Amino acid sequence: MQREPQPIPRHVAIVMDGNGRWAKQRYMPRFFGHKQGVDALVRCVQACSDRGIEYLTVFAFSSENWKRPEEEINGLLGLVLVAVSKYLTKLADKGVRIRIVGDRSAVTDKVRSAWDEAERRTAHNTGIVLSVAFNYGGRWDVVQACRQLIEAGVGAAEVDERALSSRMALAHAPDPDLFIRTGGEVRISNFLLWQVAYSELYFTDCLWPDFDEAQLDAALAAYAGRERRFGDVKARSAHAGP
Ligand code: FPP
Numbered sequence: 001m002q003r004e005p006q007p008i009p010r011h012v013a014i015v016m017d018g019n020g021r022w023a024k025q026r027y028m029p030r031f032f033g034h035k036q037g038v039d040a041l042v043r044c045v046q047a048c049s050d051r052g053i054e055y056l057t058v059f060a061f062s063s064e065n066w067k068r069p070e071e072e073i074n075g076l077l078g079l080v081l082v083a084v085s086k087y088l089t090k091l092a093d094k095g096v097r098i099r100i101v102g103d104r105s106a107v108t109d110k111v112r113s114a115w116d117e118a119e120r121r122t123a124h125n126t127g128i129v130l131s132v133a134f135n136y137g138g139r140w141d142v143v144q145a146c147r148q149l150i151e152a153g154v155g156a157a158e159v160d161e162r163a164l165s166s167r168m169a170l171a172h173a174p175d176p177d178l179f180i181r182t183g184g185e186v187r188i189s190n191f192l193l194w195q196v197a198y199s200e201l202y203f204t205d206c207l208w209p210d211f212d213e214a215q216l217d218a219a220l221a222a223y224a225g226r227e228r229r230f231g232d233v234k235a236r237s238a239h240a241g242p
Pocket residue numbers: 016017018019020021022034035037038041059060061062065076079080083132183208
């Protein structure tokens with residue numbers, strides 16, 4: 001008997017947690033875990049694309065990560081340059097469109113131009129949209145959107161959810177259907193606060209560098225079993241958004 005096709009989320013957002021512990025388990029420095037984390041991310045982009053997911057948004061560096069030791073921060077900033085030079089061509093050739101979301105004003109010129117290049121070279125691609133949240137915080141996002149409204153002279157009566165959403169950093173994407181956090185913590189940690197209002201949440205103990213296709217499929221299976229109601233009493237068909 002043929003089974004109904006499983007509903008696939010259009011947009012998956014991931015907090016890629018656990019790199020440090022993954023490295024520690026191997027008596028390696030934390031940076032080694034982050035490096036493996038980049039490889040896991042590239043594999044995940046492909047796996048999501050293969051499954052028909054249209055948008056993948058990942059938390060690569062939070063507004064709060066500046067509190068980490070300087071050596072780790074520099075390692076993560078340097079990793080951006082390594083990741084772009086190692087993987088940009090591959091991702092671009094596969095049709096991935098890259099968007100960077102977050103406050104670019106605080107990052108170094110080199111990192112800024114690497115991000116600019118990643119966006120420019122993939123701007124016309126039509127495959128999965130990979131949004132990398134870097135120096136991003138959900139509260140920062142709400143504040144910067146409010147500032148934009150004020151700067152544009154939008155009057156109080158015109159401020160509504162649509163007006164704010166259109167100024168948020170992820171205005172180019174629908175709200176995430178599925179929010180995944182690896183690494184065992186059960187919290188949102190100032191990721192997409194505004195956008196996850198109706199996302200299905202999925203937490204796994206798997207450390208990010210170990211997040212593979214089987215892990216992704218487990219998250220997708222959990223999602224497929226959820227009933228999405230968006231505040232209604234009846235479930236919406238086909239996991240459609242509000
Ligand atoms: C959390 O693990 C992970 C981060 C703060 C960084 C995530 C970054 C990557 C996966 C690399 C992607 C980078 C680019 C350039 C796209 P943690 O350090 O908090 O791990 P722990 O909880 O085990 O200490």
